[in-house]
Amino acid sequence: MNESELLAVAKRPTVEWLESCFGPGSLWRPAEAELPVRLEDAGTRAFLTTVGVPAVRLDFMGYDSAGLKAKGMWEEDPDELFGNRYPDDDSEPACWSYCVGMVQLLHLMVRGDSGTVEIYDPDGWDHAAGYGGHAADSLPELIGALALIARCGHRLTDEDGDTDADALLDELTGRLELLGQGPEESSLWEGVLENLRDEYGDQ
Incomplete structure (x- = not known):
């Protein structure tokens, strides 16, 4: 697969490519009837039911979604998580x-109305500061970027x-930037890339 093909499939991930990155049988692909009714975004619903998302642990970067197959997705009010709701509301x-x-402890939360992926930081919840930043404009974008990182693991x-490692991470960062998922666009990958450089880069 050449560079342009890799970027194209990362932008619109397929079952075959994701399983080549995360392993055979690694995807959680719920049936339409299994999806929450209040998950309204059509693009997110279509991606979950036709492609799916990885249900895996990636220890090298502290990623964990292994519980999806058994428990499904945790549902919560984003205004409650992000401190936008008064206690008596x-x-x-x-x-x-x-x-x-x-x-790590950061939760990747897909908004049911728009499909945007936001970061919930539970350390800030009781200070009305649970919003950890923007992760991706859509679930496919998030999973495509995650797959590129998994390939490097x-x-x-x-x-x-x-x-x-530094050259590899430079290459990865460049690819994420071309996808609109670089450190300037995504608070999630900004932190992940920084941690990977601290852990694996030249000292």
Whole structure:
């Protein structure tokens, strides 16, 4: 697969490509009837039911979505998570968000009304500061970027020490930027790339 083909499939991930990145049988692909009714965004629903998302652990970057197959997506009011709701406000949420995975303690929450992926930081919840930033404009964009990072994981953790980690991470960053998922566009990948450089880059 050449560079242009790789970027094209990362932008519109397929089942075959994602399983080549995460492993055979790694995708959680719920049936339409299994999806929450309040997950209204048509693009997100279509991606979940036709392609799916990885239900895996990626220890090298602290990613965990392994519980999706058994438990499905955690549903929560984003205004509650992000401190936009007063404590005595018992009105019906304007929309709902759904967790598709975690990076360390950060929850990746897909908005049910728009499909945008936002970061929930539970450390800030009781200070009305649970919003951890923007992760991706859509679920396919998030999963495509995650797959590119997963492809790099075995090379970063190569015990033979033959990998130039800084060059590999520069290449990865460039690809994410071309996808609109670079550190300037995504608070999630900004933190992930920084942590990977700290862990695996030249000291």
